[in-house]
Amino acid sequence: MTAPTQPSATPDLLYTRDEEDLRSAVRALLTDRADAPTVIAATESDTPYDPRLWSSLATGIGAAGLLVPEELGGQGASHREAAVVLEELGRAVAPAPYLTSSVVATETLLALGADGGPAGALLGELASGTRTAVLAVPFATAPARVDTALASLDGTVRGVAEAAAADVLLVPTAEGLYAVGTTDPGVAVQPLVPLDLTRPLSAVTLTGAAGTLLADADASTAAVRRGLLAGAGLLASEQLGLAEWCLTETVRHTRERHQFNRPVGSFQSLKHRMAHLWLEVVSARAAARNAADALATGSPDAPLAVAVAQAYCSGVAVHAAEECVQLHGGIGMTWEHPAHLYLKRAKADSIAYGTAGSHRRAVAELADLPAP
Amino acid sequence: MSRAIDAAEVRRRTRELLAAHPPATTGRTDFLRARFDAGLAWVHYPVGLGGLDAPRSLQQVADAELAAADAPDNDPRRIGIGLGMAAPTVLGFGTDEQKRRFLRPLWVGEEVWCQLFSEPGAGSDLAALATRAVRDGSGDWIVDGQKVWTSSAHLARWAILIARTDPDQPKHRGISYFICDMTDPGVEVRPLRQITGEAEFNEVFLTGVRIPDSHRLGPVGEGWKVARTTLMNERVSIGGSRIPREGGMIGPVARTWRERPELRTPDTHQRLLTLWVEAEVARLTGERLRQQLVAGQPGPEGSGMKLAFARLNQEISGLEVELLGDEGLLYGDWTMVRPELVDFTGRDAGYRYLRSKGNSIEGGTSEILLNIVAERVLGLPAEPRNDKDVAWKDLSR
Numbered sequence: 001m002t003a004p005t006q007p008s009a010t011p012d013l014l015y016t017r018d019e020e021d022l023r024s025a026v027r028a029l030l031t032d033r034a035d036a037p038t039v040i041a042a043t044e045s046d047t048p049y050d051p052r053l054w055s056s057l058a059t060g061i062g063a064a065g066l067l068v069p070e071e072l073g074g075q076g077a078s079h080r081e082a083a084v085v086l087e088e089l090g091r092a093v094a095p096a097p098y099l100t101s102s103v104v105a106t107e108t109l110l111a112l113g114a115d116g117g118p119a120g121a122l123l124g125e126l127a128s129g130t131r132t133a134v135l136a137v138p139f140a141t142a143p144a145r146v147d148t149a150l151a152s153l154d155g156t157v158r159g160v161a162e163a164a165a166a167d168v169l170l171v172p173t174a175e176g177l178y179a180v181g182t183t184d185p186g187v188a189v190q191p192l193v194p195l196d197l198t199r200p201l202s203a204v205t206l207t208g209a210a211g212t213l214l215a216d217a218d219a220s221t222a223a224v225r226r227g228l229l230a231g232a233g234l235l236a237s238e239q240l241g242l243a244e245w246c247l248t249e250t251v252r253h254t255r256e257r258h259q260f261n262r263p264v265g266s267f268q269s270l271k272h273r274m275a276h277l278w279l280e281v282v283s284a285r286a287a288a289r290n291a292a293d294a295l296a297t298g299s300p301d302a303p304l305a306v307a308v309a310q311a312y313c314s315g316v317a318v319h320a321a322e323e324c325v326q327l328h329g330g331i332g333m334t335w336e337h338p339a340h341l342y343l344k345r346a347k348a349d350s351i352a353y354g355t356a357g358s359h360r361r362a363v364a365e366l367a368d369l370p371a372p
Numbered sequence: 373m374s375r376a377i378d379a380a381e382v383r384r385r386t387r388e389l390l391a392a393h394p395p396a397t398t399g400r401t402d403f404l405r406a407r408f409d410a411g412l413a414w415v416h417y418p419v420g421l422g423g424l425d426a427p428r429s430l431q432q433v434a435d436a437e438l439a440a441a442d443a444p445d446n447d448p449r450r451i452g453i454g455l456g457m458a459a460p461t462v463l464g465f466g467t468d469e470q471k472r473r474f475l476r477p478l479w480v481g482e483e484v485w486c487q488l489f490s491e492p493g494a495g496s497d498l499a500a501l502a503t504r505a506v507r508d509g510s511g512d513w514i515v516d517g518q519k520v521w522t523s524s525a526h527l528a529r530w531a532i533l534i535a536r537t538d539p540d541q542p543k544h545r546g547i548s549y550f551i552c553d554m555t556d557p558g559v560e561v562r563p564l565r566q567i568t569g570e571a572e573f574n575e576v577f578l579t580g581v582r583i584p585d586s587h588r589l590g591p592v593g594e595g596w597k598v599a600r601t602t603l604m605n606e607r608v609s610i611g612g613s614r615i616p617r618e619g620g621m622i623g624p625v626a627r628t629w630r631e632r633p634e635l636r637t638p639d640t641h642q643r644l645l646t647l648w649v650e651a652e653v654a655r656l657t658g659e660r661l662r663q664q665l666v667a668g669q670p671g672p673e674g675s676g677m678k679l680a681f682a683r684l685n686q687e688i689s690g691l692e693v694e695l696l697g698d699e700g701l702l703y704g705d706w707t708m709v710r711p712e713l714v715d716f717t718g719r720d721a722g723y724r725y726l727r728s729k730g731n732s733i734e735g736g737t738s739e740i741l742l743n744i745v746a747e748r749v750l751g752l753p754a755e756p757r758n759d760k761d762v763a764w765k766d767l768s769r
Contacts (some may be wrong), residue, residue: 006617013660014667251750266753271746278745279676286656311649360645369629369644372636 007301011293012080013286019084025061026088029053034094036338043197043341048095049165057085057096058129064102065127067110067230073124079230083237083292090241090317093341095198097162101132103234105170108135108227112177112215119214122168122179133168133179135227136160136204142354143228143306144362146221149173153180156205161352163189163202171204171211177220178211185209196348198341229306232353233295236288236309239349243284243313243320246342247277250327257329270327277320284316307362314350314359321346377415377426379433385424386412386437395443404446404480407438413446413479417463421475429666446481449713453524454478454485458532461602465549465590474530474551486528488519488552488576489599493769496740498534499543499596500759500767503578505535505550513537513550513588515558515581521734525561525574526710528554532602533583534595539765541593546764549595551587558582568726569706572714603736615655621685621717621724622651625692640695647688654680672749679741682731685716689724696721 015023033053042048058064066082068074075081082103089098109123125131137146139161149172150157163169163182171178182189186209194201215223251274254265264270291309294302321343325332332339350356364371389410393403407413408422412434417423424430438445448455455478462474477483494501503517515535525531531552538546552559558581563571590598618626629636629644657680661673693700704720716727732738746752759767 010659011656012663013656014663014669251752255752262756263753266755268743268755271750271752272739272742274750274752275742275745278750279679282671282673282676283653283657283680286660287653289660290656308649308652311645312653360642360649363645363649364641367626367648369626369641369648370633370636371641372633372638 007299007305009297009299011290011297011299011305013289013293015084015289016080019081022061022063022081023084023088026057026063026085027091029056029061030088030092030094034092036341039093039095039198039341040335040338042095047165048198048200049097050095053094054096055129057098058102063098064106064129067103067106068123068127072120072127074127078296079234079292080289080296083234083288086234086237087241087244087288090238090345091245093198093242093245093338093345095200097132097134097165099231099235099238100134100162101126101166102129104135104227104231105133105168106227107230108170108177108223109133109214111223111226112219117214118179118212131167132162132165133170134160134163134166135224136163136169136171136180137224137228139201139348140351140354141228142358142362143225143232143303144365145354145358146172146224146228149220150206151175153178153186153206153209153211156203158203159192160189160202160204161199163204164191164200169204170214171206172220172224174217176213176217177215177223179214180206180209180211184211194348196344198345199348228353229303230295232310232359233291233302233306235349235353236284236291236306236313239313239317239346240281240284240288242342242346242349243277243281243317246317246320246324246339246346247274247281249339250274250277250324253328253331264327273323273327277323280316280319284313287312304363304366307359307366310354310359311356311363314356317346318350377424377430379430382412382415382424382426382430382433383437385410386434390437390441390443395441400444401480401482403444405476407443408476408479412438414459417475421463421471422479446479451478451481451484453487454483454530457487457602458485458530461532461549461589461598462551464601465598467586469586470551470589478530483529484524484527486522486524486531486554487602488522488525488531488533488578489602490521491518492520496737498599499547500764500769501534501536501547502769503533503535504539505537505548505583507537507585511585513548513583513585515550515552515578515583517578519576519578520564520573522561522574522576523572523714525554525576526563527712530554531576532589534599536764537592537595540763542761543759543764543767544596545593547595547599548592549589549598550583551589552578552581552583553587556581556583563708563710565708567729568723569703570709570711572711615658617652617655619655620651620681621688621728622648624717624721624724625688625695628692628695635695635697640691643691644695647684647691650680651684651688654684672745675741675745675749678731678735679738679745682728682738685724685728685731689721689728692721693725 062075063085065074066077070076106126109119112119136157138159151174166182169180171180186207188205190203192201255263257264287309291305294305324339325343328339331337393406411424413422415424415426415431416428419425491501505513505515508514531554533550533552534547536546537548558579560577562575564573564575565571658677664671703722747754
């Protein structure tokens with residue numbers, strides 16, 4: 001009988017000193033430019049993005065080019081470092097098109113093998129942070145389920161994340177993968193009202209738009225799958241950072257808040273709920289690091305590592321955010337307190353790049369546990 | 373000191389040991405004694421006590437050389453309590469004479485150890501224990517009381533024992549820690565049959581057991597502090613080992629799923645996948661903890677690992693019994709036996725289901741562990757307590 005596939009090598013699940021330095025830089029920037037009142041105010045404006053934050057993160061720190069080799073204008077780092085950036089962005093629920101542009105669109109272009117063509121030029125621009133691009137597929141698309149391509153550059157794709165602020169759309173069609181400028185004739189990016197206000201969604205409508213063909217249909221499907229796999233894998237790190245913030249804030253609040261002449265955090269029913277959450281966060285960290293390391297090393301175990309991380313971390317982030325609201329009591333229900341930003345982001349993230357259920361379906365296939 | 377101990381030096385010393393005592397022609401006990409004397413038993417222990425004062429991570433260098441040479445090992449599963457709990461406590465609190473007397477036969481396996489801690493009236497609240505130790509005119513201690521959940525008591529030569537030496541002090545302050553001779557005529561060991569039908573554990577009745585003062589570990593009245601070292605090591609040994617993918621309780625049920633398609637249902641499929649993912653994540657969490665320990669950055673994750681494995685073992689084995697349907701109605705064997713080794717994943721699904729119920733009770737209940745995580749890791753306020761400053765004899769029982 002088939003044995004379970006064993007990981008080909010032992011993953012490095014820790015953080016390197018460089019990764020911790022990168023974390024410090026990103027956290028300092030976000031503390032400075034994306035505190036909770038700033039983010040809440042931004043979600044009430046036309047666009048939640050802060051261009052100065054993006055240029056400091058993408059260009060100043062160089063985070064936009066982490067996945068891109070140096071010869072293509074990037075930093076020549078890996079998914080491990082990008083995962084650390086996403087942990088911090090998740091912790092701050094900061095609006096920034098990092099996951100969509102610097103991870104998914106960038107990985108999709110990298111998969112095409114940029115050899116000087118238009119894909120290579122665009123990759124350099126994305127890596128430098130001077131332009132952003134998004135993959136024109138619904139945000140809910142799971143890596144294993146890329147059957148949503150348009151027949152041609154004609155039609156509507158709903159639920160595209162962060163298209164409104166992007167310069168370029170990467171559009172998979174039955175003819176292949178196109179790059180289309182968002183301000184080109186025949187391109188309409190219509191904002192939707194998203195559950196998660198920190199990550200805008202749009203309906204993208206193409207009516208006879210002219211685009212640049214980057215790859216044929218087969219290469220396009222493979223590249224999009226790889227882009228989404230990286231997105232799903234690193235989304236786990238965003239979920240980890242988000243959950244960690246929720247736990248830390250809930251512990252802080254319940255230590256300070258007094259009822260019945262005691263800190264509410266001294267009641268055992270609350271302590272046990274937070275202890276359970278701590279264990280979930282600790283476990284999510286192992287799962288997220290494993291996925292990031294598998295993507296970074298190009299491990300054959302990567303699809304399973306990503307599916308496991310998504311099947312697990314989605315639920316942890318939602319649970320942490322829900323507990324955060326409940327254990328904050330009335331204040332947790334207010335618009336003024338940032339808990340709702342985390343709840344909305346966590347719930348949206350649990351659908352993004354495939355639900356936990358769809359990732360469990362991938363596990364069934366990859367770990368040889370077939371359906372009845 | 374001669375030269376610094378590094379991997380090459382450990383390898384050199386291991387090869388020297390193997391050359392001087394070829395495993396093929398050396399008796400098992402003689403080989404293990406020689407290995408202990410060469411400092412290759414546990415390299416992080418002090419020189420002269422089975423170690424080399426070397427980093428713990430170098431043990432794997434010696435182990436790999438020894439395994440390649442087919443050298444006998446000390447069957448660590450048979451002497452787990454001695455290795456995991458008694459040894460670190462003797463090392464941490466014993467006199468030089470106690471360390472010299474006890475550690476070598478403990479490691480070699482010539483003397484099995486057990487642990488006399490829990491009592492019928494002192495489980496989670498272990499510090500409330502009622503077994504008394506009273507000093508007689510000769511200076512020896514005379515011990516009376518009852519202990520419970522003692523594995524290996526019927527095989528053990530020695531026990532680590534905590535007993536009350538001063539009932540007028542608050543409960544944590546009147547306890548002392550002893551090494552108890554299990555061959556003393558006042559020690560009576562009775563098997564304790566459990567819900568699986570077998571008796572892994574014992575009840576131990578202590579009646580006028582005589583312990584010389586030279587077998588006390590640590591100062592009189594400070595036994596609780598000593599016991600905490602023992603218990604910390606217990607949790608590390610329960611939750612800290614490395615396992616391969618599908619290495620735990622999920623292995624048997626995943627194999628059943630693959631081999632017996634006729635048992636599969638949509639409901640059990642969803643539950644299996646959820647548990648498979650959680651088991652894989654728990655495995656990775658354990659692996660991350662191991663990497664932190666190797667890198668010299670121990671985290672508080674250890675206390676969480678036991679919580680995770682207890683819940684997973686119970687849920688997975690529960691699913692397995694249900695998945696088996698008609699066969700899940702049967703049980704392998706209710707015969708009362710006293711197994712020498714405990715294997716949580718051994719025997720049949722029904723056994724696994726019942727045995728795993730103990731995983732959230734033994735070595736600290738899950739509820740107590742959650743308190744520990746909440747208070748020591750998260751820094752949440754302690755439970756309000758009314759027993760801290762009251763003499764033990766005045767506590768309600």
